[in-house]
Amino acid sequence: MSAPAKKLGPKGGAGKKGFAGKKGGVGTKKGKGAAAQVTETNLKHRGLFSKDLKFIMYGYGDTATPYKETVDLVEDIVVEYVSALAHKAMAGAAGKGGRMLPEDLLYLLRKDPHKFARAQELLRMNEEIQAAKKVYDDDEKLLPEDF
Template structure:
């Protein structure tokens, strides 16, 4: 017996949830879509695409599409994190807010934690370097 097709009322809808995008956050309003800047990642994306196995000579349409997807995902992720800010201050996004949004994706969460740890290591290395430079400059 063949499975029945969903009725037109329930087709493509998630039960009990708002429409969400790939980031798991609310869909990006159309007004924000017009504010997007093209070319933010146009220099970096071809190199990254090649590194992940694409050809050396990319179609510009492919780069533009990947850029649109990247910006859309980053916007949705940021908006979702802003909706759940732990600081309670409007407009103040913390790294922990983004980690909260990606907490159910082990790879993204682990990478976020790794980046925070590396950031702390870089800060401490800079502090040591600056202290050494200050000691050299003093008579």
């Protein structure tokens, strides 16, 4: 006997799986995704990151001038993700005195090796920049005011 044929959805996809190929993944109708939720936080920050996002999108293969709607959608998704991540980090920090530290974010990113490595790299770069600023400020204080 042969195996039963797989049922295909209206667009040729199998069943109700999301674009990522997992149930409940990106693109499913299960719950509201970040793209469907436009919160008050998103509206306050709308357009704040659009210039940077255009360059990032271009770097990842989009056109040099993407549609405004596309940039707005990506911005909404990014703001929603960062807000959710910050809320989770604050909830985790509440038991430790309520102050969120970089380690709280690293803890949340620990299962995603790419994001975790990038976050560690950014923290190291920040430390180097702070050290360089301190050296520069110390050198500036040593110079005589009048020549």
